[in-house]
Amino acid sequence: MINAIKSLAAFTWRSRMKNAGVIVFAAIALIPAIISFIAIQYADKAIGNPADFLREYIVPINVYFTLPFIALFLTLPTVASLYEKGAIAYIFTRPVPRWACVSGLLVGSILSAIPLLLLAALAPSLVFGIFRPESFGEVMSLGFMHSLLLILSVIPYSALCLLFAIWSKKPLLWAAFFLFFWGTVVGSLPGEAKMWSLHHYVMGLAKSMCGIEKVATGLLPPSATPPSNWLSVLVLMAGTAVMLYLAQLSAKKRDVY
Amino acid sequence: MNYPAIECKNLSRWYGEVQGLAGLNVTLDKGVFGLLGPNGSGKSTFMRLLTGQIHASRGSIKIFGETIVPGNYHALRHIGYSIGEDIHFENETAVDFMKMLAVLGGEHGAAATKRAMEALDFMGMAEKANVRLCEMSKGMRQRVKVAQALLFEPDLLLLDEPLNGMDPANRRQTIDRVREWGESGRTVLLASHVLHEVESVTDRLMMLHHGRLLAEGRLSDIRKLIDRKPRRATIKGENLRQLISELLGDELITGFNQDIDGRFHLNTFDLPVLLEKLSVYGRSGIIETLETDDQELELVYGLLLSDNA
Numbered sequence: 100m101i102n103a104i105k106s107l108a109a110f111t112w113r114s115r116m117k118n119a120g121v122i123v124f125a126a127i128a129l130i131p132a133i134i135s136f137i138a139i140q141y142a143d144k145a146i147g148n149p150a151d152f153l154r155e156y157i158v159p160i161n162v163y164f165t166l167p168f169i170a171l172f173l174t175l176p177t178v179a180s181l182y183e184k185g186a187i188a189y190i191f192t193r194p195v196p197r198w199a200c201v202s203g204l205l206v207g208s209i210l211s212a213i214p215l216l217l218l219a220a221l222a223p224s225l226v227f228g229i230f231r232p233e234s235f236g237e238v239m240s241l242g243f244m245h246s247l248l249l250i251l252s253v254i255p256y257s258a259l260c261l262l263f264a265i266w267s268k269k270p271l272l273w274a275a276f277f278l279f280f281w282g283t284v285v286g287s288l289p290g291e292a293k294m295w296s297l298h299h300y301v302m303g304l305a306k307s308m309c310g311i312e313k314v315a316t317g318l319l320p321p322s323a324t325p326p327s328n329w330l331s332v333l334v335l336m337a338g339t340a341v342m343l344y345l346a347q348l349s350a351k352k353r354d355v356y
Numbered sequence: 357m358n359y360p361a362i363e364c365k366n367l368s369r370w371y372g373e374v375q376g377l378a379g380l381n382v383t384l385d386k387g388v389f390g391l392l393g394p395n396g397s398g399k400s401t402f403m404r405l406l407t408g409q410i411h412a413s414r415g416s417i418k419i420f421g422e423t424i425v426p427g428n429y430h431a432l433r434h435i436g437y438s439i440g441e442d443i444h445f446e447n448e449t450a451v452d453f454m455k456m457l458a459v460l461g462g463e464h465g466a467a468a469t470k471r472a473m474e475a476l477d478f479m480g481m482a483e484k485a486n487v488r489l490c491e492m493s494k495g496m497r498q499r500v501k502v503a504q505a506l507l508f509e510p511d512l513l514l515l516d517e518p519l520n521g522m523d524p525a526n527r528r529q530t531i532d533r534v535r536e537w538g539e540s541g542r543t544v545l546l547a548s549h550v551l552h553e554v555e556s557v558t559d560r561l562m563m564l565h566h567g568r569l570l571a572e573g574r575l576s577d578i579r580k581l582i583d584r585k586p587r588r589a590t591i592k593g594e595n596l597r598q599l600i601s602e603l604l605g606d607e608l609i610t611g612f613n614q615d616i617d618g619r620f621h622l623n624t625f626d627l628p629v630l631l632e633k634l635s636v637y638g639r640s641g642i643i644e645t646l647e648t649d650d651q652e653l654e655l656v657y658g659l660l661l662s663d664n665a
Contacts, residue, residue: 106459110448117447186444189504191426192407193460194433200460351427355409356400 103195104203111177111207120176124169128215131157131165132222139230149227149234150241157223158245158309162301165219166249167278170256173215174208175274178264188355198347201261205343208257213250220245244308252301255335258342259297266349297338300331359421360385361512361543362406367415369401369567376401378567380415384545388538390554390561390575391547398567399547400440403516406545407437419512433461436510438501440517440547446490450476450500453489454507461508471507479503480529494521502530506537513537513544519553531556586610587627591634592619593643608633 115121135157138146146152181187190200224242228235259277263270282298293299303325305311326334360383367380377398393399404410405417408426417424422431445453454472463471476482479499489497502518515534519527534557538544548554554561555575562572571578600620603609608630609622624630637643 102464103460106456106464110445110452110456113452114445114447180444184444185439185441188404188407188409188437188439188441189443189445189457190460191409192432192435192437192439193457194429194462195460196429197427354404354411354426356404 100196100199103193103199104206107190107200107203108207108210111204112211114177115173115207115211120172124173124215125218127168128165128219129222131160131219132226134160135223135226139226143230149231150237153223153227153238153241153245154309154311155313158248158305158311161216161219161245161249162252162298162305163283166216166252166301167256167282169212169215169219170208170253170260171271171274171278173212174205174257174260175264175270177208178204178261179270182264182268182353182355185355191350191355196347197350198343201265201343201346201350205258205261205346208261209254212253212257216249216253217246220249241309248301248304248308251304251332251335252297255297255338255342258339258346262342262346262349265346265353294326297335300326300334303331304328304335359418361420362545363418363421364405365416367402367405367417368413369398369405369410370413375567377405377564380567380569382562382569382572384543386541386543387560388535388544388546388558390558391545391564392549392551392554392561393547393564393570394549396566397549397564399549399564400516401567402564403437403440403514403545403547406514407435408432433508434511435514436505436508436512437514438505438516438518440520442494443489443497443501447488449486449488450481450492450503451485453500454485454504457504458507475503475507476500478506479533495523495526498522499526499530502533511542513542515544515546517548518546519548519550586623586625589622589624589627589630589634590619591622591643592617595642596620599637599642603630603633 135152138152138156139149178187181190191197221239221242224238224245227238231238256278260270260274263273263277267273282296285292285296285298287293287298287302302311306325307328325331362382362384364380364382367382368378369376380398380402391399391402401410405412406419406424408424408428408431411426419431420434422428422434424431443453448456451469451472454475455468458468458471473482473485476485479502481496481499481503484492484496487496489500492500498518498521502515505513505515513534518534519530522530534544534546538558544558546554546557559575560573561575561578563570563578600609600612600622603622604612608626609624611623612620614620622630634643
């Protein structure tokens, strides 16, 4: 089974990385670095501590936008197009359980997201590290924690996209709704409703791992009482397991044609 | 294995209001079988049901005694399946694609590569192993499709329109391979909407029409049905009247008419002999063009449907 998962993960990786679309994703992942570069060129003095700029601007941009965008547009097309073209039949007519097939597709999607997320998290730190050498250590260390945060978060986000890609014939609509609206808006509401959003736990980790206290726009700020690290990781990983289970169930239910 | 290769009981599938397959009862053992029917007759639906891709609305399927339903992957180890649609793994090379499927079938590492190469070689595609699928002609991709179905030397080989898009040489080679497979004591089910394609591979067939089994048996019996109805050849040329008189005298044609373009439409009960004779005249330059109605399938269906009615 492990070999089957590895094989499908490798296929997903190849299909994403050999696709010209990866250039677009790389360009999107570079947006935070471009913002950092522009900021340092035109507002160097106003920035103050570069690490604070990263915390208030760059980490929120990545959590609110880059992360869901990459999860959405890397995972959905891989799986949805296999269904649309009927090519999933080549995989589902092999003597392999469906859970192994969907796990392989998920692992491949996560692996192909990682280089882009590293680019999104480390490149801005590198920009500040180069132009403000005195803060190199601090911004790079923040960059690594930021990377870890994004990698941990893309796991459940990709699982959610995978579930919609298998369950629904309109996966983009569902995934966009849950990642952008449910995730960021509901996940930032005051009160208890936000505990039903993955975003709440991602922001909980962002607060403790990257030290985010506020976002520059003032919109959708992190919770004043974030969940603990352990709870956040537990919810994100348990959420992944539940979505993987539902995805393999959907793969058994959904007809291929 | 003492079980039949395929055993379907009252197998039905509806797509909303549309009937894909209706009450199919089929038992197939060893050998090569043709599954014949026009587009939309239910061939692909049947194939998808046999491979657990779609759920049956009613009835049951057993492959070598094991029940097939989506998600029951154990029974799939007996089956090699060449899908009707194109491959759509565009960026993969043939060998990467095959290796991935070999690993999904239980092999790994060098063994998976070896198996992939052997299957490609069997279909005459070993030289193209490192070519990306999007750079191949449709005929080549069709051969890769058949090769992936043969990866694990399946006891049951299901081929959905495997000859589509192949040039005559590839077609011949594929037909030979499929026959070879059937003669090795396994079961092959080849779906096609072209009668002569099926005929080139096997004499045993099932005919589907609107999701129902219209007929099953030997093709030779169906040929007899065709022979009950006159066939038509159309010729055009100079001074054909004498030739037509001769054909009438030999009772090779039962009648004829001439259209406004000057073409003669000849009716016959023995098309092969008539064509043989006409080809002799063709070589002497009397006949400029010769056409035959290439609508055998429609003819067979017409006959069977009128018989059933």
